[in-house]
Amino acid sequence: MTQMLTFRNVELYYHHVYALKGVSIELNEGETVALIGANGAGKSSILRAITGLRKIRSGEIHYMGRRIDGTSVADIVRKGIAMVPEGRRVFPYMSVKDNLLMGAFTRSDKADIQRTLDSVLHRFPRLKERFGQQAGTLSGGEQQMMVIGRALMAKPRLLLLDEPSLGIAPKLVQDIARAIVAISRDEGVSVLLVEQNSRMALSISDRAYALSTGTVVLSGDSKDLMGDDRIKAAYLGGEL
Amino acid sequence: MEQIIVNGLYLGAQYALIALGLTLIFSLMNVLNFAHGQMYVLGGFVTYTVVAQFGLPFIVGLIASAVVLAVVGAAVEKYLFAPVIRKSKREESTMLLAAGIAFFLDAVILLVFGEKQRGVPKIVNGVLNWDFRIIMPYDRILIGVLAIAMIAGFILFMQYTKAGRAMRALAQDRVAAELMGVDVARYSMLGFALGAMLAGLVGGLLVTITGINLGMGGPTSIKAFMMIMIGGAGVISGAIAGGFILGMMESIGLTVLAAYGDITYLMIFASLMVFLAFRPQGLMGKPWG
Ligand SMILES: Nc1ncnc2c1ncn2[C@@H]1O[C@H](COP(=O)(O)OP(=O)(O)OP(=O)(O)O)[C@@H](O)[C@H]1O
Numbered sequence: 001m002t003q004m005l006t007f008r009n010v011e012l013y014y015h016h017v018y019a020l021k022g023v024s025i026e027l028n029e030g031e032t033v034a035l036i037g038a039n040g041a042g043k044s045s046i047l048r049a050i051t052g053l054r055k056i057r058s059g060e061i062h063y064m065g066r067r068i069d070g071t072s073v074a075d076i077v078r079k080g081i082a083m084v085p086e087g088r089r090v091f092p093y094m095s096v097k098d099n100l101l102m103g104a105f106t107r108s109d110k111a112d113i114q115r116t117l118d119s120v121l122h123r124f125p126r127l128k129e130r131f132g133q134q135a136g137t138l139s140g141g142e143q144q145m146m147v148i149g150r151a152l153m154a155k156p157r158l159l160l161l162d163e164p165s166l167g168i169a170p171k172l173v174q175d176i177a178r179a180i181v182a183i184s185r186d187e188g189v190s191v192l193l194v195e196q197n198s199r200m201a202l203s204i205s206d207r208a209y210a211l212s213t214g215t216v217v218l219s220g221d222s223k224d225l226m227g228d229d230r231i232k233a234a235y236l237g238g239e240l
Numbered sequence: 241m242e243q244i245i246v247n248g249l250y251l252g253a254q255y256a257l258i259a260l261g262l263t264l265i266f267s268l269m270n271v272l273n274f275a276h277g278q279m280y281v282l283g284g285f286v287t288y289t290v291v292a293q294f295g296l297p298f299i300v301g302l303i304a305s306a307v308v309l310a311v312v313g314a315a316v317e318k319y320l321f322a323p324v325i326r327k328s329k330r331e332e333s334t335m336l337l338a339a340g341i342a343f344f345l346d347a348v349i350l351l352v353f354g355e356k357q358r359g360v361p362k363i364v365n366g367v368l369n370w371d372f373r374i375i376m377p378y379d380r381i382l383i384g385v386l387a388i389a390m391i392a393g394f395i396l397f398m399q400y401t402k403a404g405r406a407m408r409a410l411a412q413d414r415v416a417a418e419l420m421g422v423d424v425a426r427y428s429m430l431g432f433a434l435g436a437m438l439a440g441l442v443g444g445l446l447v448t449i450t451g452i453n454l455g456m457g458g459p460t461s462i463k464a465f466m467m468i469m470i471g472g473a474g475v476i477s478g479a480i481a482g483g484f485i486l487g488m489m490e491s492i493g494l495t496v497l498a499a500y501g502d503i504t505y506l507m508i509f510a511s512l513m514v515f516l517a518f519r520p521q522g523l524m525g526k527p528w529g
Protein backbone atom coordinates (compact mmCIF):
# COMPACT_ATOMS: atom_id res chain seq x y z
CA MET A 1 0.00 0.00 0.00
CA THR A 2 1.31 3.40 -0.96
CA GLN A 3 0.77 6.25 1.36
CA MET A 4 -1.16 9.02 -0.33
CA LEU A 5 -1.84 11.61 2.34
CA THR A 6 -0.06 12.19 5.63
CA PHE A 7 -0.64 14.72 8.40
CA ARG A 8 2.22 15.18 10.83
CA ASN A 9 1.35 17.05 13.98
CA VAL A 10 -0.79 19.60 12.21
CA GLU A 11 -1.98 22.62 14.15
CA LEU A 12 -4.55 25.01 12.74
CA TYR A 13 -5.88 28.18 14.35
CA TYR A 14 -8.73 30.54 13.65
CA HIS A 15 -7.33 33.80 14.98
CA HIS A 16 -6.22 32.77 18.47
CA VAL A 17 -8.43 29.75 18.91
CA TYR A 18 -7.11 26.37 17.89
CA ALA A 19 -9.16 24.00 15.78
CA LEU A 20 -6.49 21.31 15.25
CA LYS A 21 -4.03 20.57 18.04
CA GLY A 22 -1.34 18.28 16.67
CA VAL A 23 -3.29 16.01 14.34
CA SER A 24 -1.51 13.10 12.68
CA ILE A 25 -3.46 11.00 10.23
CA GLU A 26 -2.74 9.05 7.07
CA LEU A 27 -4.58 7.71 4.07
CA ASN A 28 -3.35 5.06 1.66
CA GLU A 29 -4.02 4.88 -2.02
CA GLY A 30 -7.40 3.32 -2.75
CA GLU A 31 -8.64 3.63 0.80
CA THR A 32 -11.80 5.24 2.11
CA VAL A 33 -11.08 6.84 5.45
CA ALA A 34 -13.73 8.38 7.66
CA LEU A 35 -13.36 11.29 10.07
CA ILE A 36 -16.02 11.26 12.74
CA GLY A 37 -16.61 13.46 15.74
CA ALA A 38 -19.00 15.92 17.32
CA ASN A 39 -19.71 19.46 16.16
CA GLY A 40 -16.62 21.63 16.32
CA ALA A 41 -14.23 18.68 16.66
CA GLY A 42 -12.14 19.93 13.74
CA LYS A 43 -13.23 17.61 10.93
CA SER A 44 -13.86 20.31 8.36
CA SER A 45 -10.69 22.07 9.44
CA ILE A 46 -8.71 19.01 8.34
CA LEU A 47 -10.22 19.24 4.87
CA ARG A 48 -9.63 23.00 4.72
CA ALA A 49 -6.00 22.40 5.67
CA ILE A 50 -5.57 19.87 2.85
CA THR A 51 -7.05 22.09 0.16
CA GLY A 52 -5.23 25.17 1.39
CA LEU A 53 -8.41 27.10 2.13
CA ARG A 54 -6.84 27.64 5.56
CA LYS A 55 -3.15 27.92 6.33
CA ILE A 56 -1.84 25.60 9.02
CA ARG A 57 0.25 27.04 11.84
CA SER A 58 2.65 24.14 12.30
CA GLY A 59 3.20 20.55 11.28
CA GLU A 60 3.38 19.12 7.78
CA ILE A 61 0.99 17.80 5.16
CA HIS A 62 2.33 15.41 2.53
CA TYR A 63 0.55 14.18 -0.56
CA MET A 64 2.01 11.61 -2.97
CA GLY A 65 5.39 12.02 -1.35
CA ARG A 66 5.44 15.82 -1.65
CA ARG A 67 4.86 18.44 0.96
CA ILE A 68 1.74 20.40 0.05
CA ASP A 69 1.00 22.74 2.94
CA GLY A 70 1.42 26.30 1.68
CA THR A 71 0.32 25.38 -1.86
CA SER A 72 -2.48 27.48 -3.39
CA VAL A 73 -5.95 25.98 -3.63
CA ALA A 74 -5.81 26.02 -7.44
CA ASP A 75 -2.56 24.05 -7.44
CA ILE A 76 -3.95 21.55 -4.95
CA VAL A 77 -6.86 20.92 -7.33
CA ARG A 78 -4.39 20.47 -10.19
CA LYS A 79 -2.53 17.88 -8.12
CA GLY A 80 -5.69 15.77 -8.10
CA ILE A 81 -7.49 16.66 -4.88
CA ALA A 82 -11.15 17.65 -5.17
CA MET A 83 -13.40 18.68 -2.31
CA VAL A 84 -17.12 18.63 -1.80
CA PRO A 85 -17.52 21.35 0.81
CA GLU A 86 -19.77 21.43 3.83
CA GLY A 87 -23.23 22.74 2.93
CA ARG A 88 -22.78 21.73 -0.73
CA ARG A 89 -22.11 25.23 -2.05
CA VAL A 90 -23.69 24.86 -5.47
CA PHE A 91 -23.50 27.81 -7.85
CA PRO A 92 -27.21 28.53 -7.44
CA TYR A 93 -27.88 30.62 -10.56
CA MET A 94 -25.89 28.42 -12.89
CA SER A 95 -27.30 25.44 -14.73
CA VAL A 96 -26.42 21.92 -13.65
CA LYS A 97 -24.35 21.75 -16.82
CA ASP A 98 -22.33 24.86 -15.98
CA ASN A 99 -21.86 23.70 -12.39
CA LEU A 100 -20.42 20.44 -13.63
CA LEU A 101 -18.22 22.20 -16.18
CA MET A 102 -16.86 24.41 -13.40
CA GLY A 103 -15.64 21.21 -11.77
CA ALA A 104 -13.38 20.67 -14.78
CA PHE A 105 -12.01 24.21 -14.58
CA THR A 106 -8.38 23.10 -14.21
CA ARG A 107 -8.58 20.73 -17.19
CA SER A 108 -8.27 21.73 -20.82
CA ASP A 109 -8.69 18.62 -22.98
CA LYS A 110 -12.26 19.11 -24.24
CA ALA A 111 -12.80 15.54 -25.42
CA ASP A 112 -11.53 14.17 -22.15
CA ILE A 113 -13.78 16.52 -20.17
CA GLN A 114 -16.74 15.36 -22.26
CA ARG A 115 -15.93 11.73 -21.39
CA THR A 116 -15.88 12.56 -17.68
CA LEU A 117 -19.15 14.46 -18.06
CA ASP A 118 -20.76 11.46 -19.73
CA SER A 119 -19.62 9.16 -16.97
CA VAL A 120 -20.89 11.53 -14.26
CA LEU A 121 -24.28 11.79 -15.97
CA HIS A 122 -24.34 8.03 -16.33
CA ARG A 123 -23.65 7.65 -12.62
CA PHE A 124 -26.27 10.23 -11.63
CA PRO A 125 -29.05 10.01 -14.23
CA ARG A 126 -31.06 12.58 -12.24
CA LEU A 127 -28.53 15.20 -13.25
CA LYS A 128 -29.10 14.40 -16.88
CA GLU A 129 -32.82 15.06 -16.47
CA ARG A 130 -32.05 18.38 -14.78
CA PHE A 131 -29.15 19.30 -17.03
CA GLY A 132 -30.39 22.76 -17.99
CA GLN A 133 -32.06 23.59 -14.69
CA GLN A 134 -30.68 26.20 -12.28
CA ALA A 135 -28.81 24.40 -9.51
CA GLY A 136 -30.45 26.48 -6.77
CA THR A 137 -33.82 24.97 -7.68
CA LEU A 138 -32.69 21.34 -7.22
CA SER A 139 -33.68 19.36 -4.13
CA GLY A 140 -31.10 18.87 -1.39
CA GLY A 141 -30.36 15.32 -2.49
CA GLU A 142 -30.01 16.31 -6.12
CA GLN A 143 -27.71 19.15 -5.14
CA GLN A 144 -25.56 16.73 -3.17
CA MET A 145 -25.27 14.41 -6.17
CA MET A 146 -24.43 17.37 -8.34
CA VAL A 147 -21.60 18.60 -6.12
CA ILE A 148 -20.15 15.09 -5.92
CA GLY A 149 -20.37 14.99 -9.71
CA ARG A 150 -18.79 18.43 -9.86
CA ALA A 151 -15.85 17.20 -7.81
CA LEU A 152 -15.49 14.13 -10.04
CA MET A 153 -15.27 16.42 -13.07
CA ALA A 154 -11.79 17.37 -11.85
CA LYS A 155 -10.79 13.70 -12.30
CA PRO A 156 -9.39 13.60 -8.78
CA ARG A 157 -7.18 10.94 -7.22
CA LEU A 158 -8.31 12.00 -3.77
CA LEU A 159 -11.88 13.00 -3.04
CA LEU A 160 -12.69 14.96 0.12
CA LEU A 161 -16.32 14.80 1.18
CA ASP A 162 -17.61 17.03 3.98
CA GLU A 163 -20.87 15.73 5.43
CA PRO A 164 -22.58 14.56 2.26
CA SER A 165 -25.53 13.27 4.32
CA LEU A 166 -26.25 16.61 5.96
CA GLY A 167 -29.85 17.74 5.56
CA ILE A 168 -30.80 14.87 3.28
CA ALA A 169 -33.73 12.49 3.60
CA PRO A 170 -32.75 9.12 5.20
CA LYS A 171 -33.65 7.23 2.05
CA LEU A 172 -31.33 9.41 -0.03
CA VAL A 173 -28.50 9.00 2.49
CA GLN A 174 -28.46 5.35 1.42
CA ASP A 175 -28.15 6.37 -2.22
CA ILE A 176 -25.33 8.77 -1.46
CA ALA A 177 -23.50 6.12 0.58
CA ARG A 178 -23.83 3.64 -2.29
CA ALA A 179 -22.59 6.25 -4.73
CA ILE A 180 -19.49 6.88 -2.62
CA VAL A 181 -18.69 3.18 -2.48
CA ALA A 182 -19.20 2.84 -6.22
CA ILE A 183 -17.04 5.86 -6.99
CA SER A 184 -14.10 4.65 -4.95
CA ARG A 185 -14.42 1.24 -6.59
CA ASP A 186 -14.92 2.32 -10.23
CA GLU A 187 -12.79 5.42 -10.45
CA GLY A 188 -9.99 4.21 -8.24
CA VAL A 189 -10.13 7.38 -6.17
CA SER A 190 -9.24 7.48 -2.53
CA VAL A 191 -11.84 9.06 -0.28
CA LEU A 192 -11.59 11.08 2.90
CA LEU A 193 -15.11 11.22 4.29
CA VAL A 194 -16.21 13.58 7.04
CA GLU A 195 -19.50 12.58 8.61
CA GLN A 196 -21.71 13.26 11.60
CA ASN A 197 -23.64 10.18 10.58
CA SER A 198 -21.03 7.87 12.10
CA ARG A 199 -22.90 4.67 11.40
CA MET A 200 -23.02 5.41 7.69
CA ALA A 201 -19.40 6.59 7.66
CA LEU A 202 -18.10 3.51 9.47
CA SER A 203 -20.13 1.16 7.30
CA ILE A 204 -18.61 2.37 4.03
CA SER A 205 -15.03 3.16 5.09
CA ASP A 206 -11.94 1.01 5.56
CA ARG A 207 -10.54 2.95 8.47
CA ALA A 208 -11.62 5.83 10.63
CA TYR A 209 -10.37 8.50 12.99
CA ALA A 210 -12.50 9.86 15.79
CA LEU A 211 -11.78 13.48 16.65
CA SER A 212 -12.59 15.49 19.70
CA THR A 213 -11.71 19.17 20.21
CA GLY A 214 -8.93 19.18 17.69
CA THR A 215 -7.20 15.90 18.52
CA VAL A 216 -7.51 12.32 17.33
CA VAL A 217 -8.90 10.31 20.24
CA LEU A 218 -9.42 6.94 18.54
CA SER A 219 -8.49 5.33 15.28
CA GLY A 220 -8.62 1.93 13.67
CA ASP A 221 -10.41 -0.30 11.19
CA SER A 222 -13.97 0.84 10.71
CA LYS A 223 -15.51 -2.54 11.41
CA ASP A 224 -13.64 -2.73 14.74
CA LEU A 225 -14.68 0.78 15.66
CA MET A 226 -18.27 -0.07 14.84
CA GLY A 227 -18.16 -2.59 17.70
CA ASP A 228 -16.11 -0.41 20.04
CA ASP A 229 -18.00 0.47 23.21
CA ARG A 230 -16.49 3.93 23.45
CA ILE A 231 -17.51 4.70 19.88
CA LYS A 232 -20.94 3.23 20.46
CA ALA A 233 -21.45 5.38 23.53
CA ALA A 234 -20.08 8.57 22.02
CA TYR A 235 -21.17 8.49 18.37
CA LEU A 236 -23.57 5.73 17.54
CA GLY A 237 -26.01 6.21 20.40
CA GLY A 238 -29.04 8.07 19.14
CA GLU A 239 -28.45 8.02 15.43
CA LEU A 240 -30.64 6.22 12.96
CA MET B 241 -44.04 57.36 -30.89
CA GLU B 242 -41.59 55.37 -33.03
CA GLN B 243 -39.15 58.21 -32.58
CA ILE B 244 -39.37 57.95 -28.78
CA ILE B 245 -38.74 54.20 -28.88
CA VAL B 246 -35.77 54.46 -31.19
CA ASN B 247 -34.22 57.25 -29.13
CA GLY B 248 -34.84 55.21 -26.01
CA LEU B 249 -33.18 52.14 -27.50
CA TYR B 250 -30.20 54.17 -28.62
CA LEU B 251 -29.74 55.74 -25.18
CA GLY B 252 -30.60 52.52 -23.39
CA ALA B 253 -27.91 50.53 -25.15
CA GLN B 254 -25.21 52.98 -24.01
CA TYR B 255 -26.59 53.03 -20.49
CA ALA B 256 -26.88 49.26 -20.30
CA LEU B 257 -23.20 48.90 -21.19
CA ILE B 258 -22.25 51.30 -18.42
CA ALA B 259 -24.47 49.48 -15.93
CA LEU B 260 -23.07 46.08 -16.97
CA GLY B 261 -19.55 47.16 -16.06
CA LEU B 262 -20.68 48.52 -12.72
CA THR B 263 -22.70 45.45 -11.86
CA LEU B 264 -19.89 43.09 -12.88
CA ILE B 265 -17.48 44.81 -10.50
CA PHE B 266 -20.08 44.83 -7.76
CA SER B 267 -20.98 41.19 -8.06
CA LEU B 268 -17.39 39.94 -8.24
CA MET B 269 -15.86 42.02 -5.49
CA ASN B 270 -18.75 43.57 -3.60
CA VAL B 271 -17.28 46.94 -4.52
CA LEU B 272 -19.46 49.92 -5.44
CA ASN B 273 -17.28 51.60 -8.03
CA PHE B 274 -18.04 55.28 -7.56
CA ALA B 275 -15.31 56.03 -10.10
CA HIS B 276 -17.24 54.37 -12.92
CA GLY B 277 -18.34 57.70 -14.46
CA GLN B 278 -14.78 59.00 -14.40
CA MET B 279 -13.65 55.85 -16.19
CA TYR B 280 -16.26 56.56 -18.84
CA VAL B 281 -14.95 60.13 -19.23
CA LEU B 282 -11.37 58.90 -19.46
CA GLY B 283 -12.44 56.51 -22.24
CA GLY B 284 -14.00 59.42 -24.11
CA PHE B 285 -10.85 61.50 -23.86
CA VAL B 286 -8.65 58.64 -25.04
CA THR B 287 -10.75 58.20 -28.18
CA TYR B 288 -10.77 61.98 -28.66
CA THR B 289 -6.97 62.10 -28.42
CA VAL B 290 -6.43 59.22 -30.83
CA VAL B 291 -9.01 60.38 -33.39
CA ALA B 292 -8.98 64.18 -33.21
CA GLN B 293 -5.35 64.77 -32.19
CA PHE B 294 -3.51 61.92 -33.88
CA GLY B 295 -5.92 61.70 -36.80
CA LEU B 296 -6.28 57.92 -36.60
CA PRO B 297 -9.48 56.06 -37.53
CA PHE B 298 -12.34 55.93 -35.03
CA ILE B 299 -12.02 52.19 -34.51
CA VAL B 300 -8.41 52.65 -33.39
CA GLY B 301 -9.57 55.22 -30.87
CA LEU B 302 -12.22 52.84 -29.56
CA ILE B 303 -9.72 50.03 -29.16
CA ALA B 304 -7.31 52.41 -27.44
CA SER B 305 -10.04 53.39 -24.97
CA ALA B 306 -10.77 49.76 -24.25
CA VAL B 307 -7.12 48.91 -23.69
CA VAL B 308 -6.31 51.96 -21.57
CA LEU B 309 -9.33 51.45 -19.31
CA ALA B 310 -8.71 47.72 -18.98
CA VAL B 311 -5.18 48.49 -17.81
CA VAL B 312 -6.40 51.22 -15.45
CA GLY B 313 -9.08 48.85 -14.08
CA ALA B 314 -6.62 46.01 -13.58
CA ALA B 315 -4.11 48.28 -11.84
CA VAL B 316 -6.73 49.85 -9.60
CA GLU B 317 -7.92 46.38 -8.55
CA LYS B 318 -4.52 44.86 -8.03
CA TYR B 319 -2.79 47.72 -6.22
CA LEU B 320 -5.69 49.42 -4.45
CA PHE B 321 -8.84 47.34 -4.00
CA ALA B 322 -7.25 43.93 -3.45
CA PRO B 323 -4.97 45.10 -0.62
CA VAL B 324 -7.78 47.09 1.02
CA ILE B 325 -10.16 44.13 0.84
CA ARG B 326 -7.47 41.87 2.30
CA LYS B 327 -6.76 44.18 5.21
CA SER B 328 -10.18 45.56 6.03
CA LYS B 329 -13.39 43.70 6.67
CA ARG B 330 -15.43 46.91 6.63
CA GLU B 331 -17.52 47.63 3.56
CA GLU B 332 -17.04 51.38 3.79
CA SER B 333 -13.31 51.00 3.24
CA THR B 334 -13.77 50.08 -0.40
CA MET B 335 -16.47 52.74 -0.82
CA LEU B 336 -14.14 55.44 0.45
CA LEU B 337 -11.39 54.08 -1.78
CA ALA B 338 -13.70 54.17 -4.81
CA ALA B 339 -14.72 57.74 -4.02
CA GLY B 340 -11.05 58.66 -3.65
CA ILE B 341 -10.27 57.14 -7.03
CA ALA B 342 -13.12 59.13 -8.57
CA PHE B 343 -11.64 62.41 -7.29
CA PHE B 344 -8.17 61.34 -8.33
CA LEU B 345 -9.28 60.47 -11.88
CA ASP B 346 -11.09 63.80 -12.11
CA ALA B 347 -7.85 65.55 -11.19
CA VAL B 348 -5.82 63.49 -13.66
CA ILE B 349 -8.30 64.19 -16.48
CA LEU B 350 -8.24 67.91 -15.69
CA LEU B 351 -4.44 67.91 -15.75
CA VAL B 352 -3.99 65.88 -18.91
CA PHE B 353 -7.01 66.81 -21.04
CA GLY B 354 -8.15 70.13 -19.58
CA GLU B 355 -11.65 71.29 -18.80
CA LYS B 356 -12.90 72.03 -22.31
CA GLN B 357 -15.70 70.12 -23.99
CA ARG B 358 -14.14 67.88 -26.64
CA GLY B 359 -15.58 66.01 -29.58
CA VAL B 360 -14.52 64.20 -32.71
CA PRO B 361 -15.76 64.84 -36.24
CA LYS B 362 -18.82 62.88 -37.33
CA ILE B 363 -17.85 59.37 -38.34
CA VAL B 364 -20.64 59.06 -40.89
CA ASN B 365 -22.78 61.78 -42.36
CA GLY B 366 -26.41 61.86 -43.28
CA VAL B 367 -29.72 61.35 -41.56
CA LEU B 368 -32.18 58.55 -41.82
CA ASN B 369 -35.65 59.92 -42.40
CA TRP B 370 -38.35 57.29 -42.46
CA ASP B 371 -41.49 59.14 -43.48
CA PHE B 372 -40.88 61.75 -40.72
CA ARG B 373 -41.82 59.08 -38.23
CA ILE B 374 -38.25 58.21 -37.35
CA ILE B 375 -35.55 60.77 -37.93
CA MET B 376 -32.12 59.66 -36.84
CA PRO B 377 -28.62 60.60 -37.92
CA TYR B 378 -26.68 57.64 -39.32
CA ASP B 379 -23.87 58.07 -36.81
CA ARG B 380 -26.29 57.57 -33.94
CA ILE B 381 -27.63 54.45 -35.57
CA LEU B 382 -24.11 53.13 -36.00
CA ILE B 383 -23.17 53.87 -32.39
CA GLY B 384 -26.41 52.32 -31.17
CA VAL B 385 -25.81 49.17 -33.20
CA LEU B 386 -22.22 48.96 -31.95
CA ALA B 387 -23.40 49.26 -28.35
CA ILE B 388 -25.99 46.52 -28.81
CA ALA B 389 -23.38 44.29 -30.44
CA MET B 390 -21.08 44.86 -27.46
CA ILE B 391 -23.86 43.95 -25.03
CA ALA B 392 -24.47 40.76 -26.99
CA GLY B 393 -20.75 40.04 -27.04
CA PHE B 394 -20.53 40.53 -23.29
CA ILE B 395 -23.45 38.19 -22.64
CA LEU B 396 -21.98 35.53 -24.92
CA PHE B 397 -18.63 35.89 -23.19
CA MET B 398 -20.16 35.48 -19.73
CA GLN B 399 -22.38 32.59 -20.77
CA TYR B 400 -20.20 30.48 -22.99
CA THR B 401 -16.52 31.02 -22.27
CA LYS B 402 -14.53 29.40 -19.53
CA ALA B 403 -13.43 32.77 -18.14
CA GLY B 404 -17.02 34.05 -18.15
CA ARG B 405 -18.23 30.96 -16.37
CA ALA B 406 -15.47 31.34 -13.78
CA MET B 407 -16.52 34.93 -13.12
CA ARG B 408 -20.14 33.93 -12.67
CA ALA B 409 -19.04 31.17 -10.31
CA LEU B 410 -16.88 33.59 -8.37
CA ALA B 411 -19.81 35.99 -7.99
CA GLN B 412 -22.09 33.23 -6.72
CA ASP B 413 -19.80 31.44 -4.29
CA ARG B 414 -16.21 32.54 -3.78
CA VAL B 415 -15.14 29.53 -1.74
CA ALA B 416 -16.69 27.01 -4.11
CA ALA B 417 -15.09 28.78 -7.08
CA GLU B 418 -11.74 28.62 -5.32
CA LEU B 419 -12.25 24.89 -4.73
CA MET B 420 -12.80 24.43 -8.49
CA GLY B 421 -9.32 25.83 -8.99
CA VAL B 422 -10.28 29.39 -9.96
CA ASP B 423 -7.46 31.78 -9.12
CA VAL B 424 -9.56 34.30 -7.20
CA ALA B 425 -7.02 37.12 -7.28
CA ARG B 426 -6.52 36.80 -11.02
CA TYR B 427 -10.20 36.66 -11.90
CA SER B 428 -11.07 39.56 -9.60
CA MET B 429 -8.51 41.62 -11.49
CA LEU B 430 -9.82 40.39 -14.83
CA GLY B 431 -13.40 41.24 -13.85
CA PHE B 432 -12.46 44.72 -12.73
CA ALA B 433 -10.51 45.28 -15.93
CA LEU B 434 -13.50 44.13 -17.98
CA GLY B 435 -15.91 46.37 -16.07
CA ALA B 436 -13.67 49.41 -16.50
CA MET B 437 -13.17 48.53 -20.15
CA LEU B 438 -16.94 48.62 -20.75
CA ALA B 439 -17.11 52.10 -19.20
CA GLY B 440 -14.24 53.22 -21.41
CA LEU B 441 -15.87 51.80 -24.53
CA VAL B 442 -19.08 53.73 -23.92
CA GLY B 443 -17.03 56.89 -23.43
CA GLY B 444 -15.34 56.21 -26.75
CA LEU B 445 -18.67 55.56 -28.47
CA LEU B 446 -20.41 58.66 -27.15
CA VAL B 447 -17.58 61.11 -27.74
CA THR B 448 -18.58 60.97 -31.41
CA ILE B 449 -22.15 62.06 -30.62
CA THR B 450 -22.33 64.17 -27.50
CA GLY B 451 -18.65 64.93 -26.99
CA ILE B 452 -17.03 64.63 -23.62
CA ASN B 453 -16.09 66.93 -20.76
CA LEU B 454 -14.68 66.69 -17.29
CA GLY B 455 -17.99 67.39 -15.60
CA MET B 456 -19.69 64.28 -17.01
CA GLY B 457 -18.05 61.80 -14.61
CA GLY B 458 -20.13 62.32 -11.49
CA PRO B 459 -23.53 62.48 -13.22
CA THR B 460 -22.67 59.34 -15.25
CA SER B 461 -21.89 57.46 -12.04
CA ILE B 462 -25.21 58.59 -10.60
CA LYS B 463 -27.06 57.36 -13.68
CA ALA B 464 -25.19 54.05 -13.54
CA PHE B 465 -26.19 53.56 -9.92
CA MET B 466 -29.80 54.43 -10.75
CA MET B 467 -29.81 51.76 -13.43
CA ILE B 468 -28.65 49.04 -11.11
CA MET B 469 -31.14 50.22 -8.50
CA ILE B 470 -33.88 49.81 -11.10
CA GLY B 471 -32.69 46.46 -12.38
CA GLY B 472 -31.16 44.98 -9.25
CA ALA B 473 -27.49 45.02 -8.31
CA GLY B 474 -25.21 42.24 -9.44
CA VAL B 475 -27.51 40.80 -12.09
CA ILE B 476 -26.68 40.91 -15.79
CA SER B 477 -30.33 40.98 -16.85
CA GLY B 478 -30.98 43.68 -14.25
CA ALA B 479 -28.24 45.92 -15.57
CA ILE B 480 -29.58 45.57 -19.10
CA ALA B 481 -33.17 46.15 -18.01
CA GLY B 482 -32.15 49.12 -15.88
CA GLY B 483 -30.16 50.62 -18.75
CA PHE B 484 -32.96 50.34 -21.28
CA ILE B 485 -35.62 51.51 -18.82
CA LEU B 486 -33.63 54.62 -17.93
CA GLY B 487 -32.93 55.27 -21.61
CA MET B 488 -36.60 54.91 -22.42
CA MET B 489 -37.70 57.15 -19.56
CA GLU B 490 -35.25 59.83 -20.62
CA SER B 491 -36.44 59.58 -24.19
CA ILE B 492 -40.08 59.90 -23.18
CA GLY B 493 -39.23 62.70 -20.80
CA LEU B 494 -37.35 64.71 -23.38
CA THR B 495 -40.21 64.47 -25.86
CA VAL B 496 -43.30 64.55 -23.69
CA LEU B 497 -42.28 66.42 -20.57
CA ALA B 498 -40.08 68.96 -22.30
CA ALA B 499 -43.09 71.23 -22.67
CA TYR B 500 -43.22 71.60 -18.88
CA GLY B 501 -39.58 72.57 -18.51
CA ASP B 502 -36.59 70.58 -17.45
CA ILE B 503 -38.39 68.17 -15.18
CA THR B 504 -37.48 64.79 -16.71
CA TYR B 505 -34.92 63.83 -14.05
CA LEU B 506 -37.12 65.18 -11.29
CA MET B 507 -39.81 62.76 -12.41
CA ILE B 508 -37.35 59.89 -12.82
CA PHE B 509 -35.93 60.39 -9.31
CA ALA B 510 -39.38 60.64 -7.80
CA SER B 511 -40.62 57.47 -9.47
CA LEU B 512 -37.39 55.64 -8.59
CA MET B 513 -37.87 56.46 -4.92
CA VAL B 514 -41.44 55.22 -4.96
CA PHE B 515 -40.39 52.08 -6.87
CA LEU B 516 -37.55 51.30 -4.44
CA ALA B 517 -39.88 51.71 -1.47
CA PHE B 518 -41.89 48.80 -2.86
CA ARG B 519 -39.09 46.77 -4.37
CA PRO B 520 -35.74 47.64 -2.80
CA GLN B 521 -33.93 44.78 -4.54
CA GLY B 522 -34.86 46.13 -7.97
CA LEU B 523 -36.62 44.28 -10.77
CA MET B 524 -34.38 41.24 -11.02
CA GLY B 525 -32.90 41.48 -7.55
CA LYS B 526 -30.85 38.43 -6.70
CA PRO B 527 -27.14 37.86 -6.30
CA TRP B 528 -26.29 37.07 -9.90
CA GLY B 529 -27.94 35.94 -13.12
N1 LIG C 1 -14.09 30.58 10.20
C1 LIG C 1 -13.93 30.29 11.51
N2 LIG C 1 -13.60 31.26 12.39
C2 LIG C 1 -13.44 30.98 13.69
N3 LIG C 1 -13.55 29.77 14.23
C3 LIG C 1 -13.88 28.76 13.40
C4 LIG C 1 -14.07 28.96 12.01
N4 LIG C 1 -14.38 27.78 11.44
C5 LIG C 1 -14.36 26.88 12.44
N5 LIG C 1 -14.07 27.46 13.61
C6 LIG C 1 -13.95 26.78 14.91
O1 LIG C 1 -12.99 25.76 14.82
C7 LIG C 1 -13.41 24.58 15.48
C8 LIG C 1 -13.41 23.40 14.51
O2 LIG C 1 -14.33 23.68 13.45
P1 LIG C 1 -14.64 22.67 12.27
O3 LIG C 1 -15.47 23.39 11.31
O4 LIG C 1 -13.38 22.07 11.81
O5 LIG C 1 -15.49 21.59 13.05
P2 LIG C 1 -16.28 20.33 12.49
O6 LIG C 1 -15.74 19.14 13.19
O7 LIG C 1 -16.29 20.31 11.03
O8 LIG C 1 -17.75 20.64 13.05
P3 LIG C 1 -19.18 20.40 12.36
O9 LIG C 1 -19.51 18.96 12.57
O10 LIG C 1 -20.08 21.29 13.13
O11 LIG C 1 -19.07 20.78 10.94
C9 LIG C 1 -14.79 24.90 16.04
O12 LIG C 1 -14.64 25.22 17.40
C10 LIG C 1 -15.24 26.09 15.27
O13 LIG C 1 -16.06 26.92 16.06
Ligand SMILES: [Mg+2]
Binds near residue numbers: 086162
Ligand atom coordinates in the same frame (compact mmCIF):
# COMPACT_ATOMS: atom_id res chain seq x y z
MG1 LIG D 1 -17.68 20.59 9.61
